[in-house]
Amino acid sequence: MLSKKLLTHKAKGFVKKNQAPRSSMNYNQVNDIGILFSINSVQKHEQIKHLIKTLENDGKKVEVLAFLPKNQENHEFLFDFFTAKEITFWGNIESDKVKSFINKSFDYLFYIDEESNLILRNILAQSKAKCRVAKYDEENALYSEMMVQVPKDGGIKKLIEEMYRYTKLLS
Numbered sequence: 001m002l003s004k005k006l007l008t009h010k011a012k013g014f015v016k017k018n019q020a021p022r023s024s025m026n027y028n029q030v031n032d033i034g035i036l037f038s039i040n041s042v043q044k045h046e047q048i049k050h051l052i053k054t055l056e057n058d059g060k061k062v063e064v065l066a067f068l069p070k071n072q073e074n075h076e077f078l079f080d081f082f083t084a085k086e087i088t089f090w091g092n093i094e095s096d097k098v099k100s101f102i103n104k105s106f107d108y109l110f111y112i113d114e115e116s117n118l119i120l121r122n123i124l125a126q127s128k129a130k131c132r133v134a135k136y137d138e139e140n141a142l143y144s145e146m147m148v149q150v151p152k153d154g155g156i157k158k159l160i161e162e163m164y165r166y167t168k169l170l171s
Contacts, residue, residue: 020128022145025107027058027168034106034129035064036120038113044156045075048112051160065101067120087119102126108133110163114156116140133163 033055037048052062066081068074074081086095093099102123109129111120116139124132124143134140136149148162 020105020130022130022132024131024146024167024170027170030107030167031061032104032106033060033062034101034104034109034127035062036066036101036109036111036123037064038067038069038117038120039072039074039081040069041156042075044112047157047160049078051110051112051164054164063101063104063106065097065123067117084119091122093119093122098123103128105130107131108167110160111135111140111144112156112160112163114159133167135159 035048035052037044039045048064052064055062064079066074066079068081068083070084080097080101082093082095082098086098087093106127106129109124109127109132111124111132111134113120114135116135116137121139121143124134124140131146132144133146133148134144136147140147146166148159148166150158150162154162
């Protein structure tokens, strides 16, 4: 099992090394959007599929990467995903899908998890995305340019709605 301390240390190191240009942009000019999330329920899966359809209807190209935690079920194989088996003892992710995702310079990268995930924060830290959007959380502050606050009982649907709403306001 990977240690929390090692993953946190690695993420902070990635942030320091990552020189990708960061800025939010007018939603009307956005072409590429990435979505990153942990698989944990069918409802979340359905909400993310709805978001993808909405973004595609807006003319955006969407790419999705999901993390499948141990003892969770992949509800369908619609999205690229990776597991903890693809992470080395030292916390390095050995997945070509993940490496490719990290190196894409998405206009926006939505990180859609209610609870921050150390493994996904490492991906955010390395990402070349121009604007990383996450739930408002002290732990996400270092890894995102825009954070969205939702009520504690708002759930994943409200988080997705607010991410979409706030990015659309940037037009």
